[in-house]
Structure formats: C-alpha cells, structure tokens
Amino acid sequence: MLTILFDGIAYGMVLFVLACGLSITLGLMNFVNLAHGVFAMVGGYVTAILMNRLGVPFLATLPFAFLVPAALGLVLERTLYQQLYNRSHLDQVLFTIGLVFMAIAAVDYVMGSQPQLIQLPSWLRGRVDVFGVQIGLYRSFIIVVCGVLVVALQFVLAKTRFGAQLRAAVDDARVARGLGINTSLVFAATFAAGSGLAGLGGALGAEILGLDPTFPLKFLIYFMIVVTVGGTSSLTGPFFASLLLGIADVAGKYYVPSFGAFVIYTVMIVVLVFRPQGLFVKAR
C-alpha cells in the first residue's frame, strides 16, 4: 500500500519534470506544443547512447540529457516555433504533430524501433526495507532529484529577476513588453529550459516509463493531462496534478488492472468539463 504510494509519487515527480516546461510555454505564449515529448525522448536517448555506446556513467550523462534537448529547443524555437505564435491553435497542433511524426520516424531510422535499456549503477538498484515498507532505491533517488528541481524552479520563479519577468510575461505579455521586458528573449530562454527539463525527465524516467521511438506519442496524453488539469498559470498546479496522476495511475494499474487507463481519461474529461481552466486555478 505505502509502496504503491511511494512509487506513485516517484512516477508523478518524473511526470512533473517532463511536463513543467510545457505548462510554462503554454501559459506564456498560449502555444500548444504537442511535440514536447520529442525533447523528453531526445534526453532519454542521449543518456542511453552515452551509457551504452560510450560507457559514460549514469550520473555524468544527466547534464547532457539536459543540455542537448535545451540546445535543440532553442534552435527550433528561434527558427520555427517563433513563426507560429500568432496562429490558431489548430495550426499549432498540426505543426507540432508533424514534428512528432518526423521525430518518431527519424529516431526509428537511426536507433531502431526496439526499446532502449538503461543499466542503472549498482548503488541505485534494489530495494530497502524501511519500517516494513519496501522502498526502491532508484525511486527514492528520483524523488530526491526531482524534489530538488522543484524547489529550485520555485526559487527561480519566485525570487529571481528572471522569474519576475517570466511571471509578468505570463500574466500579460503586452504590458510586460510595454514595461521594457524582452518577452521574446524570456520566452526563448524558458522554452530552452523547459525542453532541457523534459530531456532530463526523459533520462530519469527511462527506467520507469520505458524508452522507444513512440515515446512522444505514448506520453503526449499524460503531459496534456498534467497541463490541462493543473492549469498553466503557476507551477504548483501542474505539480499537484502530476502527483495525483502518478499515484492514480500506479494505484489504478495495481488495484483495478482491468480498467486500464480508463480512470485517468475520465477524470481528465470531468475536470475539463467543470473546470476548463484547470483544477488549481482560481476562476477569473
């Protein structure tokens, strides 16, 4: 019982790291980026390639799993995404789905369609018994890393100058521009950081979520649930939404496997119908 809760929290933490970039970009530029999972997949593959082909230790690959997708995100944002900010949501959806299709086929071509295995270092494998509760070492590692990330993100957002600019731009981009904030720069930086975080999440979660070329499509719906249920105006909403989703999904798979993913989809529809702005957002 507590083990399931624990696994669910770890799962939710990974989901949050994966999806937080998406929620900020959606809130900031009102841009529907269905290709967010592509960056997560890139991060996962960077780790897999570095570990399996070059023999780099797991921990040392994580910075690269952040940097490579961040750089990719920055390039794509400056060249392609930027042109679509003023377009309709339908155009954005079509465009990013196109990117997802291309990424899936490209990764399939380069790496093959088989799932990638990530060999965890020995000190992260196995479980320990704490007060009668089975605790996976790797999952506790994930919770610690993601917890630190959450605190750091919250700090950046709440206490730094950049965070203040970002919040201002999310609340009202036009006024923020009028006050001399370079929203385009803020957005590019945020997009890159969000892509990088997704990559990191993909690398950390590869062991739990699995990693193969269809990753962006398989988890797209999870990201979108986090974002739509959590709302896009802060980080706390998506954070609690991720935890809820993680726990609900793990518990659902364990207790009522015959229901499958039915529960979370239904919850999403219900939330969207009654709170289209998200569960944790005050109605405006």
Added chain:
Amino acid sequence: MQGTPTDIATRHLAETSRWKPMEFVFWLVAFGAIWLLPSHHLILNEILITALFAMSLDLILGYAGIASLGHAAFFGFGAYFAGIFAIRVIGDPLTGLVLATLASGALGFITSFLVLRGVDLARLMVTLGVALVLGEIANKMTWLTGGADGLQGVMMGPVLGLFEFDLYGRTAYVYSLVVTFLLFLMARRIVVSPFGLSLRTIRDNPLRARAIGIPVNRRLIAVYTLAAAYAGAAGALLAQTTQFVSLDVIALHRSADVLLMLVIGGTGYLYGGFAGAIVFKVLQEVISNWTPQYWTFWIGLILVILVLIGRERMNHRAAVLWARLRGKPEPRPRTIVGGH
C-alpha cells in the same frame, strides 16, 4: 443588387448553392470508376470511406470551427456498432448502416455537451479524451469487441437482398459510393441553408453570432451530432465492406490522419475531404512503396511545411490561380484569424 437584407441573404444562398461544372465532373468520374477502374475498387472504396469521414470532420471544423482531435471516436463507434450488429442480430447491410449512423449520432449528441464547454485547447483535449476512453472500452470489452485481436466473423448479407459482396470490391465500391453521394447531397443542402450560414457566422465570431440572436449552443450541438452521425456512417461502411473491425479504427492516429487529410484538401467546402483523402492515399501508397517503415516522416514533413506556408494563404493562392485561368476577377483574401 438592391433589396431587404432577407432578399440579399436569400440571393447569396441561392448563388452559393448552385452546382458548379467541376462538381458534375467529379461525381461523373466517381460513378464512371465503377466501369472504368474495375481493378482498383478495393482501394477506391477505402478512399471513399476516408473521404466521407473527412467530410464529416469538415462539417464541424470547416463550417463550425470546432477543432477535434478525437473524431475517430464516432468513426470507430459506428464501425464496431455495425460489425457487432451484423454478428449478433442480422447481416443486412442497410439496416446495420442506418442503426450505426443513428447510434453514432446519439453518441455525438451526448458528448456534444462536453465539447461546448471551454474553448480551443480544452475542446481538443475533451475530444481526444472521449476517443481515448472509447478506445479503452473497446480494448477491454473483449467478449464483445474481440479486444486487440479485432472483431472477427462479420458476415454481411447482400445489399438490398440482391447484391452479394464480392472479392474484388465492386459491390463494396458501388454501395459506399451511393451512400456517400446521398450523404454528400444532404450535407451540401445543409451547409448552403440558413442553418449552414449561421454556423459559419459562429465560426467567424461566436460573440457577435450570439449578439445577433443565433442560438450558438443549440447550433453547435446540432452540427456536432450531425458530424458524429456522418463519421459513424463512414465507420459502418468500413466495417461492412471489409468485414473486419480492429482497434485501429478508433486509434489516435486515425483522428490525426483525418485532420491531416482535411487540411491538405482544404476546409469549408465539403470537397476538401475528398481531395485530401485522394492525395493522402496516393502519397501513402507512393511513399510506403519507396520507404515502407518511415513514411510517417514524410507525412510529418508535409504537415510542417503546410503549416509554415500557411493553409489559408495556400488555398487563397490556389483560388487566385483558378480565377486567372478562367479569366475572372481575383477573389478577395479571407481574413486570417489570429494575426496582430
């Protein structure tokens, strides 16, 4: 061009409802294919069904401006309904088709209330969610749907008690063609009616539409129900003519594909679905012959380029080119929504 607003509106509607020469050509070719292309009936049948499905999406996207990422929900529901009906009740195609259409329409009516809430993104997610839930149900109710193995053993009786389905797809094609044509006639009549005009008003500006007294929600419910019924009919045709239903009919990629087809063909003139379905299937054939495993890459690339160039701008260019070819004045560009 004088008269009361009613006169002007009536004249405008009458003008847009007149059949253009190209339309006659299109349907003559479609019916001519019964005799002219006897060896391609199977693929033509598939294209036709996809086109009908895309047309149903056009009704809500092109005319009412509802973007849906889960339109396959109704397609799949219709397909499963028709398949299960043929197995459990009777194998008469027409009865199955009519009932599947009505049932899908009813499902569309129920879910339309979910879609009314919220705008763009919430709508996309709700439609996607409905399709996912239905897909999950179809997957889990193995005793009824066959689950991941697909629904097997669908035996169809002859159409009207006269025409048996044959191996070469001739009956299938004629059957699908007649059904599609009738449904098309109805859709065409609907979109040039005052009802259709009010839908376009809602698409262009829901706030003003409400202000001039159009019952926005009721209209959207009506058209969503209609589109769901059409999609269900397309699904039923697929189930009946291929005599097999798999989870594939309700999968996410089917919703995405149909959206893509419609975008390739252009929205808001009913033929977009037909044009898109033909282009899409031909592309699929050509590319997957050339590189079977990675054809989604090229489809993705087409999508990206299509959006970057601009869908509306491209349609406008085509219209300008067409007008120039016929020596008529150039049409005015349609306002592009969302620009500053």
